[in-house]
Amino acid sequence: xxxxxxxxxxxxxxxxxxxxxxxxxxxxxxxxxxxxxxxxxxxxxxxxxxxxxxxxxxxxxxxxxxxxxxxxxxxxxxxxxxxxxxxxxxxxxxxxxxxxxxxxxxxxxxxxxxxxxxxxxxxxxxxxxxxxxxxxxxxxxxxxxxxxxxxxxxxxxxxxxxxxxxxxxxxxxxxxxxxxxxxxxxxxxxxxxxxxxxxxxxxxxxxxxxxxxxxxxxxxxxxxxxxxxxxxxxxxxxxxxxxxxxxxxxxxxxxxxxxxxxxxxxxxxxxxxxxxxxxxxxxxxxxxxxxxxxxxxxxxxxxx
Amino acid sequence: xxxxxxxxxxxxxxxxxxxxxxxxxxxxxxxxxxxxxxxxxxxxxxxxxxxxxxxxxxxxxxxxxxxxxxxxxxxxxxxxxxxxxxxxxxxxxxxxxxxxxxxxxxxxxxxxxxxxxxx
Numbered sequence: 136x137x138x139x140x141x142x143x144x145x146x147x148x149x150x151x152x153x154x155x156x157x158x159x160x161x162x163x164x165x166x167x168x169x170x171x172x173x174x175x176x177x178x179x180x181x182x183x184x185x186x187x188x189x190x191x192x193x194x195x196x197x198x199x200x201x202x203x204x205x206x207x208x209x210x211x212x213x214x215x216x217x218x219x220x221x222x223x224x225x226x227x228x229x230x231x232x233x234x235x236x237x238x239x240x241x242x243x244x245x246x247x248x249x250x251x252x253x254x255x256x257x258x259x260x261x262x263x264x265x266x267x268x269x270x271x272x273x274x275x276x277x278x279x280x281x282x283x284x285x286x287x288x289x290x291x292x293x294x295x296x297x298x299x300x301x302x303x304x305x306x307x308x309x310x311x312x313x314x315x316x317x318x319x320x321x322x323x324x325x326x327x328x329x330x331x332x333x334x335x336x337x338x339x340x341x342x343x344x345x346x347x348x349x350x351x352x353x354x355x356x357x358x359x360x361x362x363x364x365x366x367x368x369x370x371x372x373x374x375x376x377x378x379x380x381x382x383x384x385x386x387x388x389x390x391x392x393x394x395x396x397x398x399x400x401x402x403x404x405x406x407x408x409x410x411x412x413x414x415x416x417x418x419x420x421x422x423x424x425x426x427x428x429x430x431x432x433x434x435x436x437x438x439x
Numbered sequence: 440x441x442x443x444x445x446x447x448x449x450x451x452x453x454x455x456x457x458x459x460x461x462x463x464x465x466x467x468x469x470x471x472x473x474x475x476x477x478x479x480x481x482x483x484x485x486x487x488x489x490x491x492x493x494x495x496x497x498x499x500x501x502x503x504x505x506x507x508x509x510x511x512x513x514x515x516x517x518x519x520x521x522x523x524x525x526x527x528x529x530x531x532x533x534x535x536x537x538x539x540x541x542x543x544x545x546x547x548x549x550x551x552x553x554x555x556x557x558x
Contacts (some may be wrong), residue, residue: 156523157449177535188546189553197547198477217474224470228463231513235456289455335526411446416515427506432504438477439497 150284157437165417169424171285172386175292176428179382180435183375192336193284195368197437199335203269204274208309212230213355216437219262220429226255227426234419237412239295242401245415252422273359277366278320281353285368286332286342293333293341298356301330317356324351335368376436383432386425393418451518462512469501490547 148155155218156163187194203248205215229251236244277287288296298315299307302323307313323329325348332350333341342350357366365373397418406412470529476484484494511517517526 154448156526157520158447162447163523165522168495170527170530173531174534177538181473181539184539185546185549186544188543189549192554213474213477216507217470220470221467224463224466227509227513228459231459235459238452269496329536345458413446420514423509427509430502430509433471435496438473438498439491 136141159413161417162413162435163421166421169420172424173428175412176379176382176431177241179375180403183371183379183435186369186371186375188373190336191371192334192338192340193369194336195365195372196335196337199287200274200367201266201437202269203309204266210309213437215262215266216433219259219266220264220433222255222259223429224251225427226259227423230419230422233317234412234415237406237415240407240412242404243406245401245412246398246404249394249401249415253391253394253398256387256394256422259387260384263380263387267377267380270373271359271361275366276313276315276356276358277335278351278354279364280358285335285349285357285365285370286354287335288320288328288330289333289341291331291341291344293339295333296330298358308379312378313359315356317354321351321354322355324348379432380436383425383428386428390418390422390425393421447521452515458512462508465508468507469505473498511544 158166165354201216202210202212204211204218206433206438207214210414229248232244233248233252236248275287275295277285279285288298288301290296297298298320299305299313300314302319331341331344331347333339357364357369360366360373360376362370362374362377364370367373400406400414401412406414478496480494483493484497487493488496510528516527
């Protein structure tokens with residue numbers, strides 16, 4: 136029907152009183168906002184790429200950083216973030232189902248699927264808080280040299296050794312947090328001839344034992360990560376992690392708020408009175424965009 | 440105000456819900472493949488290609504595949520009128536690869552420069 140109308144006045148499609156793009160004002164503006172937001176996120180991710188290429192030797196390797204999974208002992212890289220991805224994709228699916236129910240003017244269906252989407256959003260935010268908690272509290276522990284380079288302790292072949300393994304001689308319980316003083320680590324390092332230090336990056340350069348002893352005399356223990364120090368490697372990695380996943384998390388949070396507002400509007404019948412459920416499509420676009428950004432964050436923080 | 444509440448004139452989308460689950464299965468399978476590859480890191484995929492490992496190139500291609508399905512199907516861009524679809528898609532398809540190319544080239548140069556300086 137819309138097509139026929141366009142053919143009739145083909146010469147006058149931009150002349151007003153019609154939608155040249157075939158989308159309503161609100162939906163079109165949501166798309167333009169998402170376009171600009173996509174460019175913002177690509178700016179952040181490419182900036183991270185620049186520093187990663189610049190500091191290749193000290194840039195952390197994701198599988199040494201994100202190793203925890205709830206109720207599981209031992210290293211489980213990627214599993215938790217895969218779960219988070221699954222939660223977000225699933226909540227995208229429930230959002231499409233809500234939009235679909237809206238097209239059929241099925242109020243109960245919209246309430247059901249929107250409700251599930253909101254629950255999915257909260258589950259994702261909870262998972263992200265858990266992920267941040269473990270990132271901030273630290274895992275293996277490392278040392279920071281006088282020139283501020285962060286180094287892992289390792290055996291002569293470059294296999295990473297945790298502070299607990301060095302000081303206590305055996306691995307600690309995974310997920311427990313231990314604290315060691317610089318003196319403890321320095322003296323344990325001096326008395327164990329099979330230990331050296333290595334760069335945290337994928338190049339895994341180990342330092343000669345004699346050289347390492349000299350460097351260790353002025354090195355400090357570093358545990359956990361924040362905006363100014365980072366046990367996993369270059370501090371910019373932590374900064375980008377907090378900034379990009381935090382910015383994405385803020386998007387998820389505001390998406391959940393928008394979803395809740397629309398959810399309440401659906402319940403009190405605002406869109407039923409209006410005669411269409413297009414508002415669900417608009418917040419749906421935003422929600423899918425959040426999922427889209429996560430797909431890229433997942434790749435560039437955890438996989439590549 | 441009443442005018443801005445008008446729904447979109449153009450509407451085309453597949454019937455039923457089967458297509459939603461189809462896209463869901465695709466996204467799920469692609470993510471699973473990525474995670475499995477990320478955990479085992481097969482030795483044959485560690486060769487260098489385009490300045491990074493073949494595995495990383497595969498990861499990026501799979502990511503773009505997922506992005507395509509999310510934007511085209513879930514966000515319905517595939518079903519919008521062609522002029523609107525390209526208005527949204529072209530700036531992203533041109534600007535993002537362009538930005539990535541310049542910024543990463545610069546980063547690679549800076550890295551080489553630092554490694555030379557240390558030697």
